[in-house]
Amino acid sequence: MEHFAIWVAAFLTMGIFSFLYKDNAWYKLCEAIFVGISAGYWFVTLFWDNIYGKFWVGKGDDSMLYIGAFLGLLMLMRLVPKIGWISRWPLAFIVGATAGFYLINYFSSNVMRQVEDTIMPLLGPDYSAGAYDIIGNIVIAVGTFSGLVYFFFSKEHKGAFGATAKVGIFFLMITFGASFGYTVMSRMSLLIGRLDFLFGDWLGMIK
Numbered sequence: 001m002e003h004f005a006i007w008v009a010a011f012l013t014m015g016i017f018s019f020l021y022k023d024n025a026w027y028k029l030c031e032a033i034f035v036g037i038s039a040g041y042w043f044v045t046l047f048w049d050n051i052y053g054k055f056w057v058g059k060g061d062d063s064m065l066y067i068g069a070f071l072g073l074l075m076l077m078r079l080v081p082k083i084g085w086i087s088r089w090p091l092a093f094i095v096g097a098t099a100g101f102y103l104i105n106y107f108s109s110n111v112m113r114q115v116e117d118t119i120m121p122l123l124g125p126d127y128s129a130g131a132y133d134i135i136g137n138i139v140i141a142v143g144t145f146s147g148l149v150y151f152f153f154s155k156e157h158k159g160a161f162g163a164t165a166k167v168g169i170f171f172l173m174i175t176f177g178a179s180f181g182y183t184v185m186s187r188m189s190l191l192i193g194r195l196d197f198l199f200g201d202w203l204g205m206i207k
Helices: 002-020 025-057 063-079 081-118 131-150 159-202
Strands: none
Touching: 002 025, 002 159, 025 063, 063 081, 081 131, 131 159
16 A cells, blocks of 8 residues: 555656646646545545534533534525525625734734834844844844835935935845745745655655
8 A cells, every 4th residue: 555655646746747748637637636635635624623623522602603603504505506695794704804813913913023123222122232133133224214215106216215215126126036035945845855755755766
């Protein structure tokens, strides 16, 4: 069974790689298998974690769980065409609640935390920062200020104001480049892992 699993994994991996040549039936088969297994996995996981684990086993006196179960039942009404419109109510609630949750969460992490790190003393919170930290704090302050100046479109970017906006562009390009590089490296890690499996576990060319 172990050798069979390795061959199946190699078959699916090569099927995904076949898309580099062109779109073909082999790739579509592997893609459908991946999507189907992922959907089945998450369905089983969410069922046992939420419906069984939280609602059925741990419901106790928590009436909010009954409300959640009721909304989830209404979501299934979409499977019935005549009353499918009912599923819009719980969907609207989920979208609104999720948007509000992420608004507060991202405001705290992406706005307030960054503001706190930007306006902190250049010598550190306890005024004992070293030269490396001081230079880093100056770079953060200059980058944040110049980036905000670049997005200030009510004034024409000329003179000192324009020069500051150009510095902001420089910092923005570094930020975007770092983000893009991180994404590329994460994808390269996945590729290296698959190649290591093919040439090592499957073909035995890497010991």
